[in-house]
Amino acid sequence: MSKIEVDRATFDEVMVPCFAPMNSVPDRGRGSRVWDTEGRDYVDFVGCIAVTALGHAHPELLKVLHEQGDKLWHIGNGYTNAPVLRLAKRLTDLTFADRAFFVNSGAEANEAALKLARRYAVDMHGPDKVEIVSFTQSFHGRTFFTVSVGGQPKYAEGFGPQPQGIRHLPYNDLPRALEAIGPKTCAVIVELISDPRVLEGVGERSATIRAHLERIGARFGIFHEIRGRGLLLGAELADAFKDRAKDVLNAAANGVIMLIAGPNVLRFAPSFVMPMADLDEGFACIKKAIEQVVQAGQDTQRPRPPRRHADRSAMMLVLETRIALSEDSFRAKVDFLGEEFYLFVLEDTRTGELLGTSSIVASAGYSEPFYAFRNDALIHASRELKVNRKIHALTMSHELTGKSRLTGFYIDSGTTRCERRSGGASAVARACCTSRRIASASRARSFR
Numbered sequence: 001m002s003k004i005e006v007d008r009a010t011f012d013e014v015m016v017p018c019f020a021p022m023n024s025v026p027d028r029g030r031g032s033r034v035w036d037t038e039g040r041d042y043v044d045f046v047g048c049i050a051v052t053a054l055g056h057a058h059p060e061l062l063k064v065l066h067e068q069g070d071k072l073w074h075i076g077n078g079y080t081n082a083p084v085l086r087l088a089k090r091l092t093d094l095t096f097a098d099r100a101f102f103v104n105s106g107a108e109a110n111e112a113a114l115k116l117a118r119r120y121a122v123d124m125h126g127p128d129k130v131e132i133v134s135f136t137q138s139f140h141g142r143t144f145f146t147v148s149v150g151g152q153p154k155y156a157e158g159f160g161p162q163p164q165g166i167r168h169l170p171y172n173d174l175p176r177a178l179e180a181i182g183p184k185t186c187a188v189i190v191e192l193i194s195d196p197r198v199l200e201g202v203g204e205r206s207a208t209i210r211a212h213l214e215r216i217g218a219r220f221g222i223f224h225e226i227r228g229r230g231l232l233l234g235a236e237l238a239d240a241f242k243d244r245a246k247d248v249l250n251a252a253a254n255g256v257i258m259l260i261a262g263p264n265v266l267r268f269a270p271s272f273v274m275p276m277a278d279l280d281e282g283f284a285c286i287k288k289a290i291e292q293v294v295q296a297g298q299d300t301q302r303p304r305p306p307r308r309h310a311d312r313s314a315m316m317l318v319l320e321t322r323i324a325l326s327e328d329s330f331r332a333k334v335d336f337l338g339e340e341f342y343l344f345v346l347e348d349t350r351t352g353e354l355l356g357t358s359s360i361v362a363s364a365g366y367s368e369p370f371y372a373f374r375n376d377a378l379i380h381a382s383r384e385l386k387v388n389r390k391i392h393a394l395t396m397s398h399e400l401t402g403k404s405r406l407t408g409f410y411i412d413s414g415t416t417r418c419e420r421r422s423g424g425a426s427a428v429a430r431a432c433c434t435s436r437r438i439a440s441a442s443r444a445r446s447f448r
Contacts, residue, residue, distance in 0.1 A: 029056025107141025
């Protein structure tokens with residue numbers, strides 16, 4: 001059979017659109033990194049939806065797969081085989097179970113468990129003991145029975161009559177759950193998360209992920225709650241970012257593989273042995289993606305100043321808008337070694353003439369620049385010019401030392417002219433052009 005050329009567009013042509021996969025097509029993986037068909041690499045926070053617990057292409061698993069692949073692939077339920085018997089024996093020795101039942105998926109396992117519970121209850125207690133207690137917004141598989149038990153209407157509606165005898169309760173409401181369990185209850189199904197301490201290293205990685213999420217949440221105010229245990233974690237978005245989990249997913253698509261659990265939750269289920277360096281690298285990408293989403297929301301909400309005559313109030317309105325844009329810029333971490341210019345502009349809103357500029361150089365370091373705005377008043381006295389006046393100035397100060405790091409705007413209340421102490425108009429114009437050229441593309445929107 002000749003090789004068939006395919007790409008992401010092929011999915012839209014030949015696959016049933018139950019899912020909406022990302023634009024990249026994963027091709028191979030090693031550990032916690034994945035490469036797509038174009039050679040781009042990603043940090044994997046999905047773990048194949050909590051399946052590849054040891055990462056991709058783990059050498060021990062590859063060894064076992066190759067050994068078994070050279071011997072026997074499939075034999076069917078009419079026979080048994082040594083590997084499955086050894087696994088069943090180990091499971092029954094280590095758990096509460098007396099017997100094991102193997103299937104191909106979690107949905108089949110849950111379907112079998114629910115059917116077994118009902119069959120046992122009916123055989124032992126009669127036909128009325130068939131009620132299943134479940135919880136809303138849970139997920140137990142995609143068979144008709146398991147989506148009906150899951151308590152998410154979007155998965156179960158539209159297929160005709162659903163299986164009956166299922167009660168859905170709010171999650172974590174123990175009194176209501178105890179009240180609901182009665183003589184007709186045959187099973188209670190709930191998604192449990194085991195203690196991460198049973199696996200070496202899982203607790204450390206879980207704490208590191210939580211720390212990253214808490215820092216991002218504190219900085220951008222994007223999270224309402226971080227929940228879960230071990231390496232099954234979810235970050236629920238705050239109300240201000242409702243339904244924007246997919247936006248974060250898309251913004252991070254160039255560097256990480258992520259999942260969402262509905263429109264409001266970022267989902268993390270990485271490998272148990274994910275290298276800490278990969279974890280930190282992945283969250284650096286996630287932080288940038290969240291910063292883009294936050295900034296995009298601010299850009300759409302912030303009104304542009306109206307075009308008005310160049311009186312003092314109009315110039316102050318422009319200045320206030322520039323300040324707001326620049327404050328957004330200052331909240332973002334400088335993510336490279338070196339320096340970056342932040343440019344302030346004062347302009348005549350009627351003619352568009354540039355009246356003055358001032359800039360600040362922010363050095364990379366720590367979590368964010370330590371700068372704060374300060375309103376000052378200076379006395380401009382000159383015997384030669386015959387002036388004695390008070391000039392209002394907006395300056396930038398270092399929060400820790402109070403030392404001014406920005407020359408600032410010096411606004412003469414009697415004219416529309418803006419002066420800069422370090423030079424005349426020509427010097428200001430050159431500074432503006434130079435600063436605009438060297439400003440990074442990620443900050444350019446703040447200067448317009």
